[in-house]
Amino acid sequence: MISRFDPWRSGLCTCPPKLTFNPYTGCDHQCIYCYATSYIQNFGDCRPKKEALATLRREAIKLSGETVSISNSSDPYPHVEASVGLTRRCLEILAENNCRIQIITKSNLVTRDYDLLSKIPSTVALTITTIDDNLAKVLEPYAPPPSQRVRAAQDLTKAGIPVSVRIDPIIPTINDQPHKLIAELASVGVKHITASTYKAKVDNWMRLTKALPQVAERLKPLYFQQGERIGGSILLPKEFRYKLLKSVRDLALSSGMRFGVCREGLSGLNTAPCDGSWLMPKAKEAKQCQIA
Numbered sequence: 001m002i003s004r005f006d007p008w009r010s011g012l013c014t015c016p017p018k019l020t021f022n023p024y025t026g027c028d029h030q031c032i033y034c035y036a037t038s039y040i041q042n043f044g045d046c047r048p049k050k051e052a053l054a055t056l057r058r059e060a061i062k063l064s065g066e067t068v069s070i071s072n073s074s075d076p077y078p079h080v081e082a083s084v085g086l087t088r089r090c091l092e093i094l095a096e097n098n099c100r101i102q103i104i105t106k107s108n109l110v111t112r113d114y115d116l117l118s119k120i121p122s123t124v125a126l127t128i129t130t131i132d133d134n135l136a137k138v139l140e141p142y143a144p145p146p147s148q149r150v151r152a153a154q155d156l157t158k159a160g161i162p163v164s165v166r167i168d169p170i171i172p173t174i175n176d177q178p179h180k181l182i183a184e185l186a187s188v189g190v191k192h193i194t195a196s197t198y199k200a201k202v203d204n205w206m207r208l209t210k211a212l213p214q215v216a217e218r219l220k221p222l223y224f225q226q227g228e229r230i231g232g233s234i235l236l237p238k239e240f241r242y243k244l245l246k247s248v249r250d251l252a253l254s255s256g257m258r259f260g261v262c263r264e265g266l267s268g269l270n271t272a273p274c275d276g277s278w279l280m281p282k283a284k285e286a287k288q289c290q291i292a
């Protein structure tokens with residue numbers, strides 16, 4: 001269940017070494033740009049992993065102090081987590097085995113687990129692609145609105161849990177001017193931005209075309225005539241990605257944050273480890289964190 005973090009094996013990942021696991025298979029947020037739908041069957045049918053807790057207990061006992069990222073293929077806080085509590089039980093097991101935890105989520109439900117996260121070395125990466133709740137309804141129809149995620153970032157930072165924000169993916173002409181978002185995040189104590197451009201895959205491009213036909217028409221030549229094919233994805237042209245990401249980097253730095261890019265082949269833009277792992281407190285500091 002726990003495996004080495006090595007997304008897509010494309011050679012583009014610059015994350016420091018870490019482990020990963022997913023409590024759930026599939027995700028019910030149904031983001032139109034989701035990449036995981038291309039390699040996990042029935043992805044919209046979110047289900048707890050079979051024997052998740054027993055298997056995790058067996059595997060976690062062999063660990064000592066590793067960083068575990070939860071989760072990278074599916075959100076660890078789907079709607080069902082509110083009643084099932086599987087992710088919370090997994091966090092308890094990892095904490096008992098002295099792991100460091102990196103949460104990646106699009107849900108404000110993560111704030112429910114303040115008490116646990118503030119006692120162990122942990123960081124939370126909230127994905128927030130736009131500050132506009134209406135636009136988010138198109139891009140991420142069943143995820144909690146961005147306004148709730150910004151509030152979650154504020155609550156977590158107040159509780160002493162370091163928060164980074166992933167602006168991922170950035171889709172040209174849709175959410176490539178995140179001035180207001182970054183200003184808002186800086187004001188609630190977010191210290192790191194990770195940015196990544198939209199990577200077209202067959203199925204996510206079909207969803208994008210259906211949801212935003214005029215945008216897809218504008219982007220088609222950029223991706224399919226001038227774009228860069230890497231692995232099973234088509235990226236924007238490299239120079240275009242550089243300019244776009246540098247503009248976001250400039251916004252982040254001018255707001256006093258650090259910055260990293262994710263899977264872009266442009267790590268020269270990074271001012272800190274791309275995944276915000278520099279925010280991870282030492283074990284002793286984590287125990288001193290106060291719960292709000």
Ligand code: SF4
Nearest residue numbers: 027029030031034074
């Ligand atoms: S939250 Fe992540 S895993 Fe879930 S649908 Fe959206 S992009 Fe896919």
